[in-house]
Every structure is written in C-alpha cells, then in structure tokens.
Amino acid sequence: MREALTGTRIRDRRVMAGTKQSELARQIGISASYLNLIEHNRRRIGGKLLLDIASALGVELSALTEGAEAALVATLREAGSDSTMPKSEFDSAEDFAGRFPGWADALALSHRKLVGLEHTVEVLSDRLAHDPQLAASVHEVLSTAASIRSTASILAEDKDLSAEWRDRFHANIDADSRRLADSSKTLVGFLDSETGEAAITGTPQEEVEAFLEAHSHGFEAVEDGTADVIKMIEDAPQITSLAAAHIARGLLERMIDDSARVSLYDLRDEIAKVGIAPPHLAARFGVSVPCILRRLAAVPELGFGLVVADRAGSLLFRKGAEGFVIPRYGSACPLWPLFQAMGQPTQALHQRLHMPGRGEAMFDCFAAAEPIGPIALNIPPLVQSTMLIVPVAAADASTGPAPFGVGPACRICAVADCAGRREPSILSDGF
Amino acid sequence: MSKHVLLVEDEVNIIEAVRFVLSREGWQVDSHSDGATAVETIRTVRPDLVVLDHMLPGKSGLDILTELRADPEFLTLPVLMLTARGQARDREQAEKAGVSRFMTKPFSNTEVVTAVRDMVQLAR
Numbered sequence A: 001m002r003e004a005l006t007g008t009r010i011r012d013r014r015v016m017a018g019t020k021q022s023e024l025a026r027q028i029g030i031s032a033s034y035l036n037l038i039e040h041n042r043r044r045i046g047g048k049l050l051l052d053i054a055s056a057l058g059v060e061l062s063a064l065t066e067g068a069e070a071a072l073v074a075t076l077r078e079a080g081s082d083s084t085m086p087k088s089e090f091d092s093a094e095d096f097a098g099r100f101p102g103w104a105d106a107l108a109l110s111h112r113k114l115v116g117l118e119h120t121v122e123v124l125s126d127r128l129a130h131d132p133q134l135a136a137s138v139h140e141v142l143s144t145a146a147s148i149r150s151t152a153s154i155l156a157e158d159k160d161l162s163a164e165w166r167d168r169f170h171a172n173i174d175a176d177s178r179r180l181a182d183s184s185k186t187l188v189g190f191l192d193s194e195t196g197e198a199a200i201t202g203t204p205q206e207e208v209e210a211f212l213e214a215h216s217h218g219f220e221a222v223e224d225g226t227a228d229v230i231k232m233i234e235d236a237p238q239i240t241s242l243a244a245a246h247i248a249r250g251l252l253e254r255m256i257d258d259s260a261r262v263s264l265y266d267l268r269d270e271i272a273k274v275g276i277a278p279p280h281l282a283a284r285f286g287v288s289v290p291c292i293l294r295r296l297a298a299v300p301e302l303g304f305g306l307v308v309a310d311r312a313g314s315l316l317f318r319k320g321a322e323g324f325v326i327p328r329y330g331s332a333c334p335l336w337p338l339f340q341a342m343g344q345p346t347q348a349l350h351q352r353l354h355m356p357g358r359g360e361a362m363f364d365c366f367a368a369a370e371p372i373g374p375i376a377l378n379i380p381p382l383v384q385s386t387m388l389i390v391p392v393a394a395a396d397a398s399t400g401p402a403p404f405g406v407g408p409a410c411r412i413c414a415v416a417d418c419a420g421r422r423e424p425s426i427l428s429d430g431f
Numbered sequence B: 001m002s003k004h005v006l007l008v009e010d011e012v013n014i015i016e017a018v019r020f021v022l023s024r025e026g027w028q029v030d031s032h033s034d035g036a037t038a039v040e041t042i043r044t045v046r047p048d049l050v051v052l053d054h055m056l057p058g059k060s061g062l063d064i065l066t067e068l069r070a071d072p073e074f075l076t077l078p079v080l081m082l083t084a085r086g087q088a089r090d091r092e093q094a095e096k097a098g099v100s101r102f103m104t105k106p107f108s109n110t111e112v113v114t115a116v117r118d119m120v121q122l123a124r
Helices: A004-017 A021-028 A032-039 A047-057 A061-065 A068-081 A093-099 A101-130 A132-157 A163-195 A204-214 A229-234 A242-261 A264-274 A278-285 A289-297 A337-343 B012-024 B035-045 B061-069 B088-097 B109-123
Strands: A305-310 A315-319 A349-354 A362-372 A382-391 B004-008 B028-032 B049-053 B079-083 B101-104
Touching (some): A021 A032, A289 A362, B004 B012
Parallel strands (some): B004 B028
C-alpha cells in the first residue's frame, strides 16, 4: 500500500489543529525538515513514528492511514467492477495504486467524473421524461412554432390571398410570435434553474425541497424549541407559493413535534449505546418507528437519506443519501421496502439494497408505515410510509444480509427482466 | 360533394391555418377543441377524416383514438395525429392505438394536405 497520501493527511490534521510543523516535529522527536519531507509524501512512514504523530495530533491512527488511500483503492475497484477485467487484475488494485500513484489518481478521478456525469444524465432524463411542467412548456413552444410556420407558409405561397385574410394571418403571426417569445423565455428560465443557484422552480414541492436543502434539512430553532414556523416560511426566499407554504408548514410542524419527543442530544447518546437500531430506539423513546426514522435522518453527521410516500405512491419527502438515487418526478422503484411497508402498517422492515450500476454501494434501508389522521369506524386510515437510507461502509459490505437489487425508477434503471418494470429504460436502450 | 375533415385541436391559430389550407384544396373543415367531448362530436358529425392533436384539454388524443378504435364503426376512419410529442415511444403508442398517420409539430402545410389526400384515397 502506498503512503503517498498519508503525508498529506498528517499535514491537513496538523493545520486543522493549529500546530506548527516545527512544534509537531519537536514533540515526536524528529527534525522539522524530515517532517516536511513526510508531509510532502517524500518519505515513507509507518510504525511507531506514525503512532507518535497520531498521539501528538490527538487523532486515531486510522484517521491518518485510512480514508483517502482506502477510498482510492475502493474507487479503483469500483471502476474495475464496471469493466470486463479478469479477476486476477481486479484483485491487484492496491498494488496498482502503490506502484503507479499518479495513474491511479487519474483513473480514480476519471471514474468519479463518469459516475457524476451518469448521475447528471439520470437526473435530467428523469426530469425530461416526467416533469409535467416541462412537457407543457415544450408543447407550448412547439405548438406556437407550428402555428407560425403554417401561417407564414400561407402568406408566402398564396399570391392570390385576399387583403382580409392577409391581415388576419399577419395578426395571428404577430400574436403567435409574442407568445413564442414568452414561452421560450419561460422554458429557458425553467431549464436554467436546474444549473443556476436558484433552485426555485415550478412545483410547490420543489420550492419546499429548495428550502430544506438550503438549510441542509436541519433547523437549529426546531431543535432548541424556539422555532416560529410562520416567520421561518415568510423569511424563506425559496418559498413563493401558497401551496409550498402549506407543505413547508406541515413538515416544520412535524419536525418540531418529532424534536420535542426525541432530542438529537439524547438520540446521539442512545445511538452510541445500541447503534442504528430503529425498533429499539423507538421503544426507548416511546415513539413510532417512522418518527425515529425521521429523527435519525435529522442527525447531520450521519448523512442518512429519507423518503416518505403516501399510499398512491407519491413521494412526499426526499432527502438523498450519497449514491442512492431518488427520482424527482414520476414513480420510484416499486421494489423499495418503502412500498412493501404499506401492506403491513406499523411493522418495521429492514432490507439491504444495492442499486445496479452504482458500483459497490449498498444501503441498509429501514421502512415502516403508520396511519395518518383520525381513525374512524369502517373507513380505512390514510397511511404514510417512511424509509431511512443508511449507506453501508465499504468495510461492512461483506457482512450482514445479502443485498437485494433495486433501481431508482424504471426509466433510468438498467435492470433487465424486472417484474416491477413499468416502462422501458433509456439506459438499456443504449442511450 | 366535398369530403369532410374534422380538426380536433385547441390552438386557435393552428385551426385557422389548417382550415384555410384544407378548405383551399376543396375540403369541408369543421373544428372541435375539447378532448372530453371529441368522441361524441365525431359520432355525431361522422367526418371522412379526423386530424387529431395529442395534447388536448379534457382527454388526450391517444385516449380519444383508443376509444374510437374500440367502436367497430370507426375502425377504419382515417386519423392523422398532429403532435408536439415526437419521440419514438409516442409514435409507437399512437400506432398501437390505431393511428393512420403520425405527424410532428411544427409541420408543413404541404405535408398535411398530401397526407389528408392520401389517407382519404386509401380509405376509399
């Protein structure tokens, strides 16, 4: 295993700790110039010296030796698994990274870029295929263009056109050209908002998602019990429509309620004792499993994702987790435990998932559904299902249950022969 | 006696332009803008050919076509679909539903006139 990146991590940790190079060198009993060579990856390091540095910097040894190198090898293996490389070469990723660090970095960088571009294609394709506003906007532009083309062609080709018809068609072209200018601007603005900083887009749910994303799905005032929901919504530049304000209010009120039942402080404490065990945590705090799933997703440092759906399959809430694709429009994969949980409300499900085409990434998903609103005699309750998405660390991937393959949504899923498929995939069509 | 075309379309200026070019060729052209009542109008008017938009208020052109083809009386009625949705899968869906001819917007007047003429001749 190469040590090239260990030096960089030592330097990063030292700078973070505010320790001078000469000071750290003195503490561990080496010269500052030798430490400088180590930090610039020009000297190999290991054994006691590395232990001394970790101790002096007050960090775990693994913080200096693992991470970047492990991530590099994992990325190389991910790149290898997407090719038809023989197993003997696949197993030599670590050796390759050690012998050719520059090439390894370049290959890993290219692979990460490829994965990023693939994700962008998925998101844009998802939007183009399912966004009703975009479809209506494109239809408006094309229909107006059709009208102008047809009318202009009559004016150009019919030399015997009466003055009355000519005036009429000129007026139509004038009106249509103005309409085309407006609808084109709307369309461009709509597409630009995907890449620009303003994610304020058409649908109320998108406004709410932009609001939540701007706050990284967490609000200090919600956690400390001082939240003023109305003011939070009024002050949010992302929320412009009444419908979005209504949705945001519902979400914030539920967050406040959840926070009052389970504080992040107590939750962190309990996680340290029992780990990520949703039924146990729900029993400990005396709340429903969906409530504890929402609270686990609210712990910022965990990086867990969360999806909430109603019985019609509409995704009411989305918080992504690295590598787990949640479609913005249209229906999600019916194989997700999120939907299985609908059939057994209050029963908690746990399933390890793998999204094909996403390298080796796996996710432990916990799902449970619960009735919403008042219970009335002989009237089936409304049910909402909640799914927590927990990325599985590479080191834990070989232990635990075998992963079950699912996709993001049919249109952007390459899995062939899936019983749940609703429409052909653009990926399998050679897009 | 001139042949009768029913134009099911909700864009007023497209109706006017297409009506003009088809009328100039000797067709009698009527129009209808509401998807929800289009099938009922076709049953009443009994045109020789229908020019059908895909995206209509009330009911899509595809649903109208499907409903028409389910009625044995309209199994062979020529239907020209004009649509802004021109992807391969849209065409495939329309063909499965029984469309006679599929044309994407923006279209040329000549294409429309030629298609209408050919379709009526074939239906004879």
